[in-house]
Amino acid sequence: MPIMSIIHKEFAQIRRDRRMVFILFAAPVLQLILFGYAVNLDVRDIPAAVCDLDRSPEGREILAAFTNSGYFTVTARVGRLEEIDRLIDNGRAALAIVFPRGFGDDLRAGRQAAVQIVVDGTESRSALIGLNYAAMIIGRQSQKLLLETIVRRLPAGAFEPGLVDPAIRVWYNPELRSRTFMVPGVLALILLMMTMMLTSMAVVREKEMGTLEQLIVTPIRPWQLILGKLLPFVLVGLADVTLILGIATFWFRVPLRGSVLLLYGLSLIFMLSTLGLGLLISTVSQNQQQAMMTSAFTMMPMILLSGFAFPIENMPGVIQAVTYAIPLRYYIVVIRGIFLKGVGMAALWDEALAMLGLGAALLALSVVRFRKKIE
Amino acid sequence: MSGTLDRIRPVVKKELRQIRRDPRTLVLLLAIPAFLLIMYGYALNFDVKHIKLVLCDQDQSRTSREFAGIFLGTEYFDLVGTIQDAAALDTLIDRGEARAGLVLPRGFGNDIAAGRSPAVQVLLDGSDPTTGATAIGYINTIALTYSVRVVTGRLDRLGISGTGLPIDLRPRVWYNPELRSVRFLIPGLMAFILMTVVVVSTAFSVVREKERGTMEQILVSPLRPLDLVAGKTIPYIFISIVSIHAVLFVAAFLFDVTIKGSYLWLLAVMLLFLIGGLGLGILISTIARSQQVAFMMAILLTMLPTFILSGFVFPIRNMPAAIQAVTYLVPARYFLSALRAILLKGAGLGAFWDQLVGLLGFAALMIAASAIRLRRGEG
Numbered sequence: 040m041p042i043m044s045i046i047h048k049e050f051a052q053i054r055r056d057r058r059m060v061f062i063l064f065a066a067p068v069l070q071l072i073l074f075g076y077a078v079n080l081d082v083r084d085i086p087a088a089v090c091d092l093d094r095s096p097e098g099r100e101i102l103a104a105f106t107n108s109g110y111f112t113v114t115a116r117v118g119r120l121e122e123i124d125r126l127i128d129n130g131r132a133a134l135a136i137v138f139p140r141g142f143g144d145d146l147r148a149g150r151q152a153a154v155q156i157v158v159d160g161t162e163s164r165s166a167l168i169g170l171n172y173a174a175m176i177i178g179r180q181s182q183k184l185l186l187e188t189i190v191r192r193l194p195a196g197a198f199e200p201g202l203v204d205p206a207i208r209v210w211y212n213p214e215l216r217s218r219t220f221m222v223p224g225v226l227a228l229i230l231l232m233m234t235m236m237l238t239s240m241a242v243v244r245e246k247e248m249g250t251l252e253q254l255i256v257t258p259i260r261p262w263q264l265i266l267g268k269l270l271p272f273v274l275v276g277l278a279d280v281t282l283i284l285g286i287a288t289f290w291f292r293v294p295l296r297g298s299v300l301l302l303y304g305l306s307l308i309f310m311l312s313t314l315g316l317g318l319l320i321s322t323v324s325q326n327q328q329q330a331m332m333t334s335a336f337t338m339m340p341m342i343l344l345s346g347f348a349f350p351i352e353n354m355p356g357v358i359q360a361v362t363y364a365i366p367l368r369y370y371i372v373v374i375r376g377i378f379l380k381g382v383g384m385a386a387l388w389d390e391a392l393a394m395l396g397l398g399a400a401l402l403a404l405s406v407v408r409f410r411k412k413i414e
Numbered sequence: 415m416s417g418t419l420d421r422i423r424p425v426v427k428k429e430l431r432q433i434r435r436d437p438r439t440l441v442l443l444l445a446i447p448a449f450l451l452i453m454y455g456y457a458l459n460f461d462v463k464h465i466k467l468v469l470c471d472q473d474q475s476r477t478s479r480e481f482a483g484i485f486l487g488t489e490y491f492d493l494v495g496t497i498q499d500a501a502a503l504d505t506l507i508d509r510g511e512a513r514a515g516l517v518l519p520r521g522f523g524n525d526i527a528a529g530r531s532p533a534v535q536v537l538l539d540g541s542d543p544t545t546g547a548t549a550i551g552y553i554n555t556i557a558l559t560y561s562v563r564v565v566t567g568r569l570d571r572l573g574i575s576g577t578g579l580p581i582d583l584r585p586r587v588w589y590n591p592e593l594r595s596v597r598f599l600i601p602g603l604m605a606f607i608l609m610t611v612v613v614v615s616t617a618f619s620v621v622r623e624k625e626r627g628t629m630e631q632i633l634v635s636p637l638r639p640l641d642l643v644a645g646k647t648i649p650y651i652f653i654s655i656v657s658i659h660a661v662l663f664v665a666a667f668l669f670d671v672t673i674k675g676s677y678l679w680l681l682a683v684m685l686l687f688l689i690g691g692l693g694l695g696i697l698i699s700t701i702a703r704s705q706q707v708a709f710m711m712a713i714l715l716t717m718l719p720t721f722i723l724s725g726f727v728f729p730i731r732n733m734p735a736a737i738q739a740v741t742y743l744v745p746a747r748y749f750l751s752a753l754r755a756i757l758l759k760g761a762g763l764g765a766f767w768d769q770l771v772g773l774l775g776f777a778a779l780m781i782a783a784s785a786i787r788l789r790r791g792e793g
Contacts, residue, residue: 080543339717
C-alpha cells in the first residue's frame, strides 16, 4: 500500500523532531489552560472612585447599594473633583461616582438631585456595562425614594403603586460566567491553528527541499499522496481534540451537556475544511515563507471574524456575508451549542452541512491544483 | 564602531536583496497592516444592540402593546417574531433564532390600571455573558422608567403633581464620549497585526539558512552574532516604520483616532515594540531546527497570546494572579497600555513610563538571547 508508506513517513518525520512533538501535543494543553483562565469577560468589581462632596446619609445609602451589588469596588475616595482625572488617567479607577454639594438637602426638600457618574470610555465594553449597572442601581434607589414620598403624602392604603418588575430567567449560563462561553471557543481556535499550520507546510516543504520530484516519479497517485499526508494530521487533530476536551471538562469544569460522539463527528467535518485550506495554501505557495505568511494572514481574519470574541450580528452586512465563508464560524456555533445548550443534530444540521460543503470544496480545489502542478 | 557598521552592511544588503527578490512578501508587509485595520475597524465592535426578541403577548391590550412598544422602539431589541404559546420560546432560543423572549401575561393591562404588579417574564439566552449582562440592564431600566411613568401619571390624576424620579443620573464619558468600541479596539488591533507581521517576517531568517546549509558559511565568517541579528532586523525595522505610518494614517482618517499625545513618544513605543517582536522572531529562528517548527512556534507565541493575554479583548484585571504574571511576558500588554495612554488619553510620560520600561526590557531580552544562541553555534 503506497498510502501506508506515506503515512509512515509523515509520522517518522514528526517523531524525529522533539520540538515538533512538543508543539503538537503539549502546546494545545498549555494553551487551553493559560487562555482558559484568561478569557474572562465578566464585568465585576469595576474599580470605582468616590467623590462625595455632600457627605449625606442619602449619598451613603446609594454608595452602599453600589458596593453591595458586587459590580463595583471602591478603590479610592477623593475630596476634590480634579483628583478624578489622575485616577482615571493612570487606570486606578474606571469609573467615578460624584455626589455634588447639597445632594441630601435637595432630596429631603423634594427637589431633583443629581448624581454624576464619570466613566473612562477607552475601555468601551466595561464602560458600557458599568454605566448600565449604575443606571440600574440608581433607578432602583430613585424608585424606592419615590414610593417613600407617596407613602408619606398619602394615607395608608389609598394608593397602590403597581410596578412592572420583570422576572428575568437566564438560560444555559445562569450565572453569566464568561468562561463557560469562552473555553469551548478557545478549543475551536486551537484546533484550527494546529491543523492548518501542519497542512500548510505539507507540500511546499517537499517542494522546497526537492523531495517532491522524487515522490512524483514513484508510482504513487496524487490523491494517494494527499490522503497519505492528510491522514496523520487528522489523527493528530483528533488526539488534540481529546486532550483539550479533557482539560475543558475536567479542569475547567465547563459542563458538556450534549453528545460527545456528535462533537467528535462534527470536529472531524470541521477538520476537513481546515486541512483543505492548509493544503490549498501549501500547493499555491512557492516556498515555505510564502506559505507561512499566507496562512498567518488567513488565520487572523478567521479568528477575528468567527464570532469567537466579537458578535457577528454587530458586523456590517458586507462583512457578515464574508463570515459565511469562514468554517470556524460554524464550528464555534456547533461547539458552543453542544457544550452549553446540549443541542443535537436537529439544531446543528445547517452548520454541519455548511462545513461539509466548504471542506469538500477546499479539498477538491487543492487536489486539482496539486495535480495540475505535477503534470 | 565603523568596524561594526562595515560588518553589518553586507548582511543588510543581502537581506534587502532577498526581500526585493520576493515582491509579494514586501507588498504584504507594507500594505497588509493598514488593510487589516480598515477591515477590522469597520467589522468589529462590542456594542450590544439589536438583540433578537420574541414577543409573547397573552394580554393583547392597549397597555401591553404600549409596554412592548417601548422595548421594540429602542435600538437594543429587534422583534423577530410573535407567538401565542410561551412554550414555543424554548425551541426558538435553542435554535438561536431568538436571544430573548418577553412574556406579558393575561391581565397585564388590568393589573397596571388597578395598581397591581403584573408577573412579566423575560427569558434570556445567557450563553454570551456580555449580551446577557447588558440585556438585563436594558430590561430593568426600561421596566423601571415605565413603572415610574405609570405611577406619576396616576398620581397626577389624583391631584398630586410634581412627582418624578428624585435622583437624576448624569453620566459623563471621558476620552470616548460615544463609547465607540473602535477607539478601544484600534490600539489592540495595531498590536495584533504588527506583532504577527514582524515575528512572521523574521522567524525564518536563521532557520532557512540552517535548512539550506548556508549557516555554516556565516558562522565561519568574521561576523559577530550581534552583527548578524542587527543586520537581519534593520531592513525589517524600516519596512515596519513605513507600515506603522500607514496604520496611523488609516486610524486618523477613517476612524477619527488621532494622536492626542506626543508623536515622538508614540514612535518610540512602536519602535521598541517592533524591535522586541523582531528579536522574538530571530530567537524562534535560532531554536527551531526546521522552517515548519519555526512557523508553528511563531504563530503559537504571537497570535493567540497577543489576542488573549494583552488586554486587547479580555481585561487583565479579571485574570487570576498566576495568569496576570504571565501577561508580563507578552510585549503587547505594555504596548497596548502605552498606546491607549498616548493615542486616546493624550497622557504624558508619567502615565506610561513603566510600559516603556517593560517594552525595553523585552526587546533587550530577546536580542540578547538570540545573540547568545547564535554565539554558541546553536543557531
